[in-house]
Amino acid sequence: MNIETLLNTIQKSCDDFISQNSESILKQIESNKKTIDNNFLKFKIENIDKNSWGVYVFYINPTKTISTYADLKNLWETDSNDKRLYSPKVIKGKFKTLNAGQSTCFYVGKSEDLEHRISQHIHQKTKYTTYGLKISEHDRLHTDNTFSYSYFILKVKPTDNIKDGMKCLLVTLERHLRNKLKPLIGKQ
Secondary structure, rough: OOOHHHHHHHHHHHHHHHHHHHHHHHHHHHOOEEEOOOOOOOOOOOOOOHHHHHHHEEEEEEEEOEHHHHHHHHHHEEEEEEOOOOOOOOOOHHOOOOOOOOOOOEEEEEEEOHHHHHHHHHHHHOOOOOOOOOHHHHHHHHEEEEEEEEEEEEEOOOHHHHHHHHHHHHHHHHHHHHHHHHOOOOOO
């Protein structure tokens, strides 16, 4: 078997798993949705075992409509002191009006330690170069918006012999969710 055939077989297996489980994955993500308290210093992620491999989704729920890409970009890229914040960019081609009271997918990611990575996205400061949302730093968005997060655990503490296969499945699942949920921030 040549490498091309092997890689196609691996990818097909990942695609088949997601195809067969997509509906239940999306239901689990919906049922795990939790609002992020704007008191970020005290906010903690709960009920996710350490070393849980899976995907996560962040949502924004505006109390006032954000009607243009430029408005969201401006709110996202600077803090209340007009200081530039370094976080993933707003994707212009995926922008749609954010209606008041309507939750919208903001970001999709994957991790080999969901609890830690979700916490990083919320608590991390913009001075750190790790790619992340750094939601607590985006104070201009907190005034008229709330955020929530959700997740789907693929496997807790996978054994060493399946970790490489798990990585392929995580990447494929993240890509599938991006295509389905169309997040406003992050990779295109």
